[in-house]
Amino acid sequence: MLDTETRSPWDRVLLARHANRPHTLSFIRGLCDEFVELHGDRTAGDDPAMIGGLARFRGRTVIVVGHQKGESTRENLERNFGMAHPEGYRKALRLMRQAEKFSMPLLAFIDTPGADPGLESEEHGQAFAIAANVFGMTNLRIPTLSVVIGEGGSGGALAIGVADRVLMLENAIYSVASPEACAAIVWKDASRAPDAAAAMRVSAVDLLEFGLIDEMIAESPAAHEDPQATIAATGDAIERNLAEIEAIWKRGPSGERELLDARYAKYRAMGRWQEETTSLVASLTLVTT
Amino acid sequence: MRELFRRQPKFTPSGDDDLRSNLPDDLWVKCPKCGELTYHKEHLRALRVCVRCGHHFRLSAQERIELLADVDSFEEWDAGVTTADPLGFVADGEAYLDKIRLTGRKSRLPEALISGKLQIDGRPAAVVVTDFAFLGASMGAVYGEKLARACERAVDEQMPLLTVSASGGARMQEGLFSLMQMAKTTAALSRLGDARLAHISLLTDPCYGGVTASYATVADVILAEPGALIGFAGPRVIEQITRQKLPPGFQTAEFLLSHGMIDIVAPRQSLTSTISTLLSLYAAPEPARKPQRRRRLETVELATASAREDRSDA
Numbered sequence: 001m002l003d004t005e006t007r008s009p010w011d012r013v014l015l016a017r018h019a020n021r022p023h024t025l026s027f028i029r030g031l032c033d034e035f036v037e038l039h040g041d042r043t044a045g046d047d048p049a050m051i052g053g054l055a056r057f058r059g060r061t062v063i064v065v066g067h068q069k070g071e072s073t074r075e076n077l078e079r080n081f082g083m084a085h086p087e088g089y090r091k092a093l094r095l096m097r098q099a100e101k102f103s104m105p106l107l108a109f110i111d112t113p114g115a116d117p118g119l120e121s122e123e124h125g126q127a128f129a130i131a132a133n134v135f136g137m138t139n140l141r142i143p144t145l146s147v148v149i150g151e152g153g154s155g156g157a158l159a160i161g162v163a164d165r166v167l168m169l170e171n172a173i174y175s176v177a178s179p180e181a182c183a184a185i186v187w188k189d190a191s192r193a194p195d196a197a198a199a200m201r202v203s204a205v206d207l208l209e210f211g212l213i214d215e216m217i218a219e220s221p222a223a224h225e226d227p228q229a230t231i232a233a234t235g236d237a238i239e240r241n242l243a244e245i246e247a248i249w250k251r252g253p254s255g256e257r258e259l260l261d262a263r264y265a266k267y268r269a270m271g272r273w274q275e276e277t278t279s280l281v282a283s284l285t286l287v288t289t
Numbered sequence: 290m291r292e293l294f295r296r297q298p299k300f301t302p303s304g305d306d307d308l309r310s311n312l313p314d315d316l317w318v319k320c321p322k323c324g325e326l327t328y329h330k331e332h333l334r335a336l337r338v339c340v341r342c343g344h345h346f347r348l349s350a351q352e353r354i355e356l357l358a359d360v361d362s363f364e365e366w367d368a369g370v371t372t373a374d375p376l377g378f379v380a381d382g383e384a385y386l387d388k389i390r391l392t393g394r395k396s397r398l399p400e401a402l403i404s405g406k407l408q409i410d411g412r413p414a415a416v417v418v419t420d421f422a423f424l425g426a427s428m429g430a431v432y433g434e435k436l437a438r439a440c441e442r443a444v445d446e447q448m449p450l451l452t453v454s455a456s457g458g459a460r461m462q463e464g465l466f467s468l469m470q471m472a473k474t475t476a477a478l479s480r481l482g483d484a485r486l487a488h489i490s491l492l493t494d495p496c497y498g499g500v501t502a503s504y505a506t507v508a509d510v511i512l513a514e515p516g517a518l519i520g521f522a523g524p525r526v527i528e529q530i531t532r533q534k535l536p537p538g539f540q541t542a543e544f545l546l547s548h549g550m551i552d553i554v555a556p557r558q559s560l561t562s563t564i565s566t567l568l569s570l571y572a573a574p575e576p577a578r579k580p581q582r583r584r585r586l587e588t589v590e591l592a593t594a595s596a597r598e599d600r601s602d603a
Contacts, residue, residue, distance in 0.1 A: 115502075117522035119533050122540060125550050127501035127521035131475065135507045138476040154459075155471060155502045155521070162472045176459045176468040176499075181526075186380045186461050200464040201376050210375065212465050267476050268437060270469040271430030276369035 007171075010194035012203050013179055015171040016150050017113075020224035022231055023082075024051060024066030024109040027149060030231035031238070032057050032064070041090035044124065049080040049116070050088030050160075052095040057107065058239055063099035065092040065160055066109030069150070082151075083116040086129035089159050093133050100142050105242055108146040108160040113178055115156030130159040137162035138263065141256055143245040145238060148172045148204075148213070149223075154181075164263050165241040166212075169230065170219040173202040174212075212270060215241065320344050333586045336557045345514045345557055347494055350403045350420035352586060353453055357416070357561055359581040362408035366442065367435045371399060375430075378462040385462040389424075396422040401456075402432040404439040406448065410565040410581050412572065415443035418453040421495070425457030428500055432460070433470030436504065440477035449487040449571055450478075451564065454505040455517075458498020471503035478507050487571040489564060492519050492542070492551070510567055511551040513542035514560070519551075 007015075015021070028035050032055035040046040052065035067084055070076030084092075092108075099106045115126055137144065137160075144163040152161065152174030168174060175182070175197075182196035183189060201207070204216040217237045223230040248255045248262075318332040319325070325341035336356065337346040348356065354363050378385040393399060401423040407416050417439050419426035426432075436452070443450045459467040481488055490508035492501070494517035502521055505511075513519060520540040528535060538544050545551045555563050561583065 115521065117526050118531050119527060119535065119539075122520050122522065122527065123548055125548065127498075127519075128506050128550055130502040130521070131471075131504075131506040134471050134503055135475040135479065138472060139479050154468065155499050158468055158471055159502075162476075174465055176464055177461060182461045195380075196461075199376065199378050199380060200461070202464070207465055210466070212469060264476050264480075267469065267472045270473055271433050271463075271466050272373045272375040273430045273434055274371045274373050276371070 008194075009173075009197040009200075009202055010179075012171055013173055013193075013197050015222055015224070016173045018222075018224040020227075021150055022223055022227040023069045023071070024111055024149065025068060026227060027109055027147075027231055027234060028055060028064055028066070030228065031235040032062075035064070038095065039091070041087045041094060043087070043090060045085075045087040047085045047088030047091060048078055049082055049112075050084040050092055052092055054104075055107075057242075058235075060105065061102075062105050062107050063095050064107045064109070065095055067112040067156075067160075069111055080116055082112045083114060084112060084156060084159075085116045085118075085121050086124040086126050089115075089126075089129040089133050092160055093129075093136050096133075096136060096140055100140055103142060105143040105145065105246065106140065106163070107238065107242075108144070108163065110146055110148045110152050110157045110161050110174075111150035112153050112156045113151050114153035114181075115159070127155075130155045133159040134162055138267065139260060141260065143242060143249050143259065144263075145242055145245070147217075147234060147238065148174050149234070151178075153178055162263075162267065164245045164259060165214045167215045167217055167234075167237055167241065168204040168207065168213045169217050169223060169234070170204050171222055172204060173197070174204075174207055175200050175202040318346075336586055338557050343515065343556075345494065345516055347421055347455065349422065350398070350418040350453075353418045353493075354403070354405075354407065354416070355584050355586060356557070357409060357451075357453075357564065358407035358583070359409065359411065360584050363405055363416075364407070365403065365405040367404055367438055368399060370431050370435055372429065372431050374462075375466055376462070376464050378464070380462075388462070392424050396420065398423045400431045400435075401426040401428070402435050404435045406442075406446070408581070409561065409568060412565070412568045413446070413448050414568060415439045415446070415448050415450045416453070417450075419455055419500075421455045421457075424460065426455050426500075427457050427460035427467070428470050428503075429460035429463040429467050430470065433467075433473045436470075436474045437477040440474075440481045443486055444480055444484045447484070447486065449489065449568060450481055451489045451491070452505060452508070453491045453493060454496050454500050455493040456496055456498070456500035456505075458500060468499065471499050474504035475507050478504055487567075489567055491555070491560075491564075493517050495519070497521065497523055506550075509571070510553070512553045512555045512560075512563065513545065513551050515542055515554055515556055517542045519545055 035055040037053040051068045055064045067082040069082035070079045145165045146161045146163040148168040179193035179197040180190045183192040207213045317326040320339040322344040323342035372389045374385045404417045488508045489510045492513040496519045542554045
């Protein structure tokens with residue numbers, strides 16, 4: 001086993017994709033007393049790459065959604081390797097609205113190489129479905145928490161990833177595009193993916209430093225070596241964060257306002273740029289999050 | 290308005306970099322779709338639409354603003370917000386900020402998105418326009434910040450928002466910061482919606498990835514120019530991954546209209562009046578206004594058509 005400190009960004013990519021890493025259903029089964037899976041987007045279909053339903057997490061009912069990869073090649077084909085379709089994103093949004101209706105917190109597990117890039121997904125409005133979710137999550141009137149448990153691939157991940165608290169496992173990755181896609185665009189060569197992974201700074205340590213995630217959950221050992229330990233540590237981190245945001249929210253309308261304002265402020269501040277001041281002697285100021 | 294880019298002296302091309310010095314603007318323009326040759330001035334009079342087949346050429350941000358805005362009504366916002374390099378991104382020995390400087394010189398633009406306010410037939414609106422010549426109008430932190438500020442200023446000044454988007458998607462060189470601009474821009478739009486101010490989105494060729502999957506499709510009205518290619522994944526990616534043959538017309542504005550994704554395919558000749566009418570219908574009742582004078586495209590200083598059609602690599 002590689003030491004945590006010496007793992008290269010590409011090592012993290014391979015770990016995040018490791019077949020024996022626990023997937024969303026393993027987390028739900030390991031952390032929730034009850035789980036009733038709900039199906040369908042009420043429009044066109046049911047997407048096995050995105051699952052969701054009602055669950056009881058440490059005494060409270062929550063709505064849980066997540067990308068689901070397969071545990072075998074056959075299941076992976078069925079679940080499209082966790083690459084959700086518009087139907088999946090619409091199912092997730094339907095469940096988020098239900099969480100809002102019944103004042104239940106939302107838990108989301110992110111584990112996808114990216115949104116499905118197929119012909120039918122385009123015909124059914126993939127971009128529109130993702131946009132609707134990203135927009136919807138910015139103003140859900142309930143406490144929301146997302147955990148990146150494996151691959152956080154691009155817009156397909158963000159579509160269930162705009163939340164009051166975003167946690168990330170130590171060997172998970174989260175990126176604007178898959179390292180292969182980034183390499184194909186920037187280096188014009190998909191085989192340069194390890195370089196792209198390093199340049200994009202996809203690891204939890206880097207993203208925590210940038211303030212783009214709220215907490216890193218340590219994996220000791222790596223999740224595929226002891227899934228139960230990772231799942232238990234994740235449960236504790238979820239409980240601690242959920243308790244904090246629930247405490248604000250339970251104060252009533254003012255608490256709800258505070259929660260939404262904080263969520264807005266968090267995303268509004270993301271990004272770094274330079275700005276020329278308006279003084280006569282123009283100077284450059286680095287504005288940071 | 291014509292001063293728009295001259296206010297950015299560091300992006301003014303000089304010497305050999307000046308594409309205009311090599312390619313005089315009194316040439317013929319060839320349509321990439323049908324091959325028709327049109328005299329340059331006539332091409333501009335037709336608003337850069339092929340007179341034979343109707344192909345809509347891409348417009349620069351400056352041309353788009355001239356097309357939409359009442360004469361001298363455009364006022365730019367946040368021109369001093371420029372690119373930073375949070376990741377220290379280097380590819381093949383080229384540092385990100387060097388790439389930005391080079392792109393800025395070539396495109397004569399400070400960044401991929403211009404924001405400000407304008408009037409259309411006397412009605413004020415906040416506006417953002419992207420320019421595909423700047424790194425494929427990819428969305429990074431400057432793009433997101435200027436757009437979020439435009440939303441907030443629209444709320445402050447009680448104006449609707451018009452966004453005009455062409456984009457290859459999120460900017461790779463700013464990593465996850467770029468992805469988060471999707472959340473930031475849509476969050477800012479929700480403030481606009483809370484204030485009951487309309488967001489009118491115009492999608493132009495080409496519009497893909499994180500831009501189509503965020504603010505650009507979170508709108509009260511979605512317009513698209515004829516033939517514009519719009520989608521999430523690009524056609525090459527879809528063909529490579531799925532090995533499916535794509536049907537003719539796939540991902541065009543007309544395709545999206547027939548699939549129920551957008552409201553209107555708006556030809557360029559009537560685009561401004563369509564937007565003007567929408568603005569008047571979303572506004573509170575008021576006396577009729579008379580159409581205002583607009584600057585003609587042929588009076589605008591233009592980069593050459595060939596330079597504009599060059600696909601910038603994102």
